[in-house]
Amino acid sequence: NAGVTQTPKFRVLKTGQSMTLLCAQDMNHEYMYWYRQDPGMGLRLIHYSVGEGTTAKGEVPDGYNVSRLKKQNFLLGLESAAPSQTSVYFCASSYRVGAYEQYFGPGTRLTVT
Amino acid sequence: QQQVKQSPQSLIVQKGGISIINCAYENTAFDYFPWYQQFPGKGPALLIAIRPDVSEKKEGRFTISFNKSAKQFSLHIMDSQPGDSATYFCAASNNNDMRFGAGTRLTVKP
Numbered sequence: 001n002a003g004v005t006q007t008p009k010f011r012v013l014k015t016g017q018s019m020t021l022l023c024a025q026d027m028n029h030e031y032m033y034w035y036r037q038d039p040g041m042g043l044r045l046i047h048y049s050v051g052e053g054t055t056a057k058g059e060v061p062d063g064y065n066v067s068r069l070k071k072q073n074f075l076l077g078l079e080s081a082a083p084s085q086t087s088v089y090f091c092a093s094s095y096r097v098g099a100y101e102q103y104f105g106p107g108t109r110l111t112v113t
Numbered sequence: 114q115q116q117v118k119q120s121p122q123s124l125i126v127q128k129g130g131i132s133i134i135n136c137a138y139e140n141t142a143f144d145y146f147p148w149y150q151q152f153p154g155k156g157p158a159l160l161i162a163i164r165p166d167v168s169e170k171k172e173g174r175f176t177i178s179f180n181k182s183a184k185q186f187s188l189h190i191m192d193s194q195p196g197d198s199a200t201y202f203c204a205a206s207n208n209n210d211m212r213f214g215a216g217t218r219l220t221v222k223p
Contacts, residue, residue: 041215042214045211097208098144099145101147106155107155
């Protein structure tokens with residue numbers, strides 16, 4: 001099992017450019033999440049999904065969109081990148097929310113210049 | 114409003130010492146309190162977790178102490194080793210929500 005994988009691992013964007021981050025999991029988990037990690041801020045939830053075809057906003061959703069067309073994939077899109085979106089992005093999945101382990105991917109380091 | 118407050122931000126401990134990281138939460142509806150460990154360049158991974166019906170849980174050198182009335186919980190790492198050097202995140206969750214603390218960077222000096 002690969003667990004949770006993310007592509008790409010690194011990316012540099014110019015302000016105003018767009019991109020999509022891809023997350024894939026092979027554990028048949030219903031729940032998937034996108035977090036951003038910034039120094040001193042911990043992990044902040046951007047968007048999450050409770051199943052195929054469903055998405056919901058987290059703590060910091062502005063400037064991002066997501067889609068969950070297939071159960072195993074969760075895409076995070078930046079339509080018009082801003083320097084404030086420079087961060088490390090983690091995808092995670094879990095069987096349920098609550099008392100269930102979240103499995104994290106290796107992260108994507110994004111720099112917006 | 115930060116729902117889970119974690120301290121200290123960074124911690125340096127000598128090999129063999131005890132590392133202690135503290136967290137406090139606001140929402141009394143949280144009923145699951147995990148700790149995640151993150152090594153540089155990797156995603157966080159579950160280390161140990163506790164439910165509020167017990168006051169302590171121990172797994173090897175790692176212990177969670179939980180104080181429900183104070184809404185506080187802490188991670189104790191006994192006999193700290195250089196291989197424990199990592200960032201540790203506490204979290205609190207229920208069936209609808211999960212929040213992470215800001216993280217503690219632990220360095221264990223040989």
